[in-house]
Amino acid sequence: MTAVPGNEKSPIAMELARKQKSISVAEFFEKNRHMLGFDSLPRCLITCIKEAVDNSLDACEEASILPDIYIRVRKVDDRLVSIIIEDNGPGIQKDVLPRVFGKLLYGSRFHAIRQSRGQQGIGISAAVLYGQLTSGKPARITSKIDPRLPAYMYELKIDTETNEPRIISERVDEFFTSRGTRIELEMEAAYVRGKQSVLEYLRNTAIVNPHARITFVDPLGEKTTFERASDVLPKQPVEIKPHPRGIELGTLIKMMQSAEHGKLSTFLNSEFAKVGGYTAENICKEASIDPSADPVELAKDIDAVKRLMAAFQKIKVMAPPKDCLSPITEDLLKKGVVQNHRVDFIATSSRPVNASRGNPFLVEALIAYGGDIQPEGRIDIVRFANRVPLMYQQGACAITHAIERINWKHYNLEQSKGAKLPSGPIMIMVHVASTNVPFTSESKDAIADVPELIDEVELAVRQAARELSRFLSEQKKAGEARKKIKLFEAYTKEVAQALEDLTGKPASVVEAKLTDALNKKYAKFIEDAALPETPVKDGGA
Ligand SMILES: Nc1ncnc2c1ncn2[C@@H]1O[C@H](COP(=O)(O)OP(=O)(O)OP(=O)(O)O)[C@@H](O)[C@H]1O
Numbered sequence: 001m002t003a004v005p006g007n008e009k010s011p012i013a014m015e016l017a018r019k020q021k022s023i024s025v026a027e028f029f030e031k032n033r034h035m036l037g038f039d040s041l042p043r044c045l046i047t048c049i050k051e052a053v054d055n056s057l058d059a060c061e062e063a064s065i066l067p068d069i070y071i072r073v074r075k076v077d078d079r080l081v082s083i084i085i086e087d088n089g090p091g092i093q094k095d096v097l098p099r100v101f102g103k104l105l106y107g108s109r110f111h112a113i114r115q116s117r118g119q120q121g122i123g124i125s126a127a128v129l130y131g132q133l134t135s136g137k138p139a140r141i142t143s144k145i146d147p148r149l150p151a152y153m154y155e156l157k158i159d160t161e162t163n164e165p166r167i168i169s170e171r172v173d174e175f176f177t178s179r180g181t182r183i184e185l186e187m188e189a190a191y192v193r194g195k196q197s198v199l200e201y202l203r204n205t206a207i208v209n210p211h212a213r214i215t216f217v218d219p220l221g222e223k224t225t226f227e228r229a230s231d232v233l234p235k236q237p238v239e240i241k242p243h244p245r246g247i248e249l250g251t252l253i254k255m256m257q258s259a260e261h262g263k264l265s266t267f268l269n270s271e272f273a274k275v276g277g278y279t280a281e282n283i284c285k286e287a288s289i290d291p292s293a294d295p296v297e298l299a300k301d302i303d304a305v306k307r308l309m310a311a312f313q314k315i316k317v318m319a320p321p322k323d324c325l326s327p328i329t330e331d332l333l334k335k336g337v338v339q340n341h342r343v344d345f346i347a348t349s350s351r352p353v354n355a356s357r358g359n360p361f362l363v364e365a366l367i368a369y370g371g372d373i374q375p376e377g378r379i380d381i382v383r384f385a386n387r388v389p390l391m392y393q394q395g396a397c398a399i400t401h402a403i404e405r406i407n408w409k410h411y412n413l414e415q416s417k418g419a420k421l422p423s424g425p426i427m428i429m430v431h432v433a434s435t436n437v438p439f440t441s442e443s444k445d446a447i448a449d450v451p452e453l454i455d456e457v458e459l460a461v462r463q464a465a466r467e468l469s470r471f472l473s474e475q476k477k478a479g480e481a482r483k484k485i486k487l488f489e490a491y492t493k494e495v496a497q498a499l500e501d502l503t504g505k506p507a508s509v510v511e512a513k514l515t516d517a518l519n520k521k522y523a524k525f526i527e528d529a530a531l532p533e534t535p536v537k538d539g540g541a
Helices: 009-019 025-033 039-064 097-102 122-134 198-208 248-256 264-271 275-287 300-314 330-340 400-403 451-503 508-522 524-531
Strands: 068-075 079-084 139-144 151-159 163-174 180-188 212-216 221-224 344-350 354-356 359-369 381-384 386-389 426-434 535-539
Touching: 025 122, 039 068, 039 122, 039 180, 039 198, 039 330, 039 426, 068 386, 079 275, 079 400, 097 122, 097 163, 097 386, 122 151, 122 180, 198 212, 198 221, 198 330, 198 381, 198 386, 264 275, 275 300, 275 451, 330 354, 330 359, 344 381, 344 451, 354 451, 359 451, 386 451, 400 426, 400 451, 426 451, 508 524
Parallel strands: 068 212, 344 535, 381 426
Antiparallel strands: 068 079, 079 180, 139 151, 139 180, 151 163, 212 221, 344 359, 354 359, 359 426, 381 386
16 A cells, blocks of 8 residues: 655755745735725725724614714824714624724624625724724724713724734723714825715715714815605614525535434425425425435535535525515605705616525616706716615626616617717616625625626616606607797797788787697697706606
8 A cells, every 4th residue: 555645845845834824814904905995095084984884874773773973084194084983873892892893804794694784894893904004003992882881992903913902902981971882093095075085975875874864074174964864764684594596505515514404304494595394395306305314414415415406496486585685765765866966857666586696685776867967968877785885896896787788779868889888967876785795805896797686787777767768758759849839939920920811810810829729739848848947757666
């Protein structure tokens, strides 16, 4: 028998082996912070504020509290800015607080199948890491979990070698009177105005979170408050089991390996959403597997697992439950837009729940046209994932790709030859709500081109676009009719006079009859012409 090789040594291999060492996740992101959205200086500011605001909104909703969030940005010097984000949420327990802010990949949402803004457990600790890296200063966090209890304050940094929090100081804070959490960071960043700015991010956040009040104070001390458009909290999404549709092989094997039920049919029935006893039996039959087979043993047979996967696609399983998702709803989407814009036309659509990789998702879309929307005639695409505005990488996002698949000429819009997008005073807004949004990277800028998802976005946008198409075609007809009316009116007097000469009937009578005939023929358009300049035409859903 030949000995298994492994103990041989060579100087080069030994040298290389000496250099091998594990890397802490904090060290990795310290070197690759662009992956988390920390690249340009304006963007670093948005990323930090976004991470904190997303967490505040998540925490408030989980605790059934109407969010009241305060954000302040101040210039420290030419290079540094300080930021404060304060919420009225449930606060954070003292024993977990240092790890929430001082440890990457630590959070409460990674394992839950339920819609939330946070998914990875990276966001806020990455902001702390960026702050300490560029300013050398610790983050200061103050939190209070009960108005009757004192607030406590921590100053902390992340030890990048161990990915553990390093507490610099801690004390009770008697001045922090209300319940909630305040984060103070200092960092290298730049405050800018325009489309990709903190203010724009907050404006869009307010549109899709109409139940939140958001107050922002900019570096010049100017205060902007986005008031609530609704006093009703969105329904709290419930945690669910994975849906069999689109589940991945590795995930299924992992689930089977840790199955607590001795029978495959019981395992299917208890570990998946919408799989009842009857459906479980049918799946086993389709996969030619004994329903009483042990899932742990079966996990070792890759062919059997593949057959099971195929059966998941073949056997009809009811659509995933909707209560794990929190759609904005068409009404509130419209309300949010109309509160911020003057529009000539608005239509919304919403798709039924679908599933991708075992995760339920749904798509909502809105199209607004005319008024103060993009007066220069360039389309505006506004993207949201789980009620969070996506500000960067529009070109790499499944939402944009779905819009680009549509031939917009069919919808009465202009689209130049070879152009991927239509032109016109149009805004297309899309919200993807999912228990796990498939982002292209950890910075959560763009949604990956997952086929089921891109199809649903396209269907939702097309649905609203059909309403727009009808409106534009009516507008075109009305425009033509108005032209005719004007032309007719310009010559009525002359025509009446000519008819008086020909027929002997008084011109005034003929003119009145002609005007009457005109009014009858174009009644609808004459009414439209009398409407105010920019009526909101609600296309409905
Ligand atoms: N303001 C807050 N109030 C209450 N809990 C909070 C607050 N901020 C953060 N947390 C808690 O800290 C955890 C970690 O937050 P972090 O931003 O690092 O990750 P996440 O939001 O779960 O995921 P992601 O990395 O995708 O943003 C959250 O899961 C939440 O439980």
